[in-house]
Amino acid sequence: MTEFAGIRRDALHAERAAREAVSPRRRFENLLDRHESRLRRVAYGMLGDAHRVDDVLQEAFLKAYRSLPDRFDNERAEAAWLYRIVHRCCLDELRGRRRRREVAGVIELLAVDDDKDASLVVAGALAQLSERSRAVILLVDLIGLDYDTTALVLRIPRGTVASRLNVARGQLRKALG
Amino acid sequence: MSVELEDLVAPPPRERFREELWERAQLQDRRVARRWRLVAIAAMVIAGGALGTAGVLAFSSGDNAAGATTYDRTLSCPMAIQGGVPIARLSAHARYSFFNNGQNFSMVAFTGVLDKNGQGYAGLGAVRASYGFAMPSLCTAAKAVPLRPSGLKLYDVYTNGQAGLGGMDNGAQCFVGARATMRVHANIGRNDTPVSGQLALWTGKKLHPVAFVQWTPKRVAVYLSDDCHVQ
Numbered sequence: 001m002t003e004f005a006g007i008r009r010d011a012l013h014a015e016r017a018a019r020e021a022v023s024p025r026r027r028f029e030n031l032l033d034r035h036e037s038r039l040r041r042v043a044y045g046m047l048g049d050a051h052r053v054d055d056v057l058q059e060a061f062l063k064a065y066r067s068l069p070d071r072f073d074n075e076r077a078e079a080a081w082l083y084r085i086v087h088r089c090c091l092d093e094l095r096g097r098r099r100r101r102e103v104a105g106v107i108e109l110l111a112v113d114d115d116k117d118a119s120l121v122v123a124g125a126l127a128q129l130s131e132r133s134r135a136v137i138l139l140v141d142l143i144g145l146d147y148d149t150t151a152l153v154l155r156i157p158r159g160t161v162a163s164r165l166n167v168a169r170g171q172l173r174k175a176l177g
Numbered sequence: 178m179s180v181e182l183e184d185l186v187a188p189p190p191r192e193r194f195r196e197e198l199w200e201r202a203q204l205q206d207r208r209v210a211r212r213w214r215l216v217a218i219a220a221m222v223i224a225g226g227a228l229g230t231a232g233v234l235a236f237s238s239g240d241n242a243a244g245a246t247t248y249d250r251t252l253s254c255p256m257a258i259q260g261g262v263p264i265a266r267l268s269a270h271a272r273y274s275f276f277n278n279g280q281n282f283s284m285v286a287f288t289g290v291l292d293k294n295g296q297g298y299a300g301l302g303a304v305r306a307s308y309g310f311a312m313p314s315l316c317t318a319a320k321a322v323p324l325r326p327s328g329l330k331l332y333d334v335y336t337n338g339q340a341g342l343g344g345m346d347n348g349a350q351c352f353v354g355a356r357a358t359m360r361v362h363a364n365i366g367r368n369d370t371p372v373s374g375q376l377a378l379w380t381g382k383k384l385h386p387v388a389f390v391q392w393t394p395k396r397v398a399v400y401l402s403d404d405c406h407v408q
């Protein structure tokens with residue numbers, strides 16, 4: 001039994017470096033600074049309800065903060081991890097909405113606002129797509145993630161991303177008239 | 178009007194969005210800490226009962242997990258002088274990570290008694306074969322001291338992600354006598370890595386407790402006497 005062998009070195013190294021350390025909170029803030037605006041667009045596109053975006057994002061960010069890994073292999077892994085959490089939270093929200101039999105606010109707005117607001121028109125068109133189609137078109141065409149990262153986010157094969165995207169583009173074109 | 182996907186504009190975040198986020202995170206932390214305190218009280222009651230009735234069996238039975246063993250040793254060691262008086266430095270923290278100069282660092286959960294230069298006397302940490310005494314040949318065998326706070330005040334409880342004592346500071350500096358008695362009790366899991374344990378520091382001719390740490394890799398409870406100061 002090696003007594004107390006490696007720990008002292010580890011502890012001392014960490015102690016020295018820790019004095020100049022950045023807290024996990026600051027690390028996470030930095031992550032949000034880089035991704036929040038795009039995550040916000042994805043969440044809005046998925047939910048179609050501007051009033052729920054903040055709450056769903058906050059829930060997702062809390063979950064992400066709690067499970068923030070020590071490190072990411074690369075930027076793709078970081079993005080995939082964060083987008084996946086937000087995507088899952090959006091799906092949870094949509095499921096809850098179905099249980100409560102609620103209607104997305106944007107659809108009601110469209111009925112009275114006609115097509116004056118382009119953003120609302122797009123949100124309304126997206127609401128006509130399936131959740132799967134919406135997710136893939138938002139991640140690839142709106143946010144600009146590549147197929148591989150999108151596949152990681154949605155946990156589907158790369159080929160499925162391509163085929164879903166093809167279907168989604170057709171559906172959106174039709175919905176936008 | 179030609180409308181495209183790029184026209185989708187997300188609503189701006191409401192005022193205080195980030196502040197609310199961190200307030201919710203802190204609220205969750207407090208709830209978890211409250212739960213832990215209740216669990217700790219329950220565990221101490223159970224442990225007290227077990228020690229009272231089962232005596233030494235409590236230590237010799239070890240962990241129930243496959244391949245698990247128990248390490249338990251008490252030694253009396255000469256303490257290094259710092260500023261004219263013997264000082265023991267206590268380090269205690271759970272696992273946490275930090276980012277520095279473009280690199281992420283992960284700090285292992287650890288508790289130990291060190292001297293002013295960071296030379297270890299005794300401790301345990303969540304690393305393979307890292308438990309026990311650093312310089313057992315300089316120490317002498319001593320009668321076991323209790324594995325409980327023994328009247329010491331709870332100083333703090335650290336969980337994952339918190340720097341704790343000795344992580345972001347110099348730890349707790351405790352005045353001790355020329356010799357101090359330290360007991361390390363560790364439940365060793367697979368790969369010879371501690372999964373939980375206690376560290377007790379006593380000193381004086383009539384031994385009295387100075388510090389006690391209840392340690393797991395995810396949660397560390399620290400009890401200190403008035404002879405300890407945190408810088």
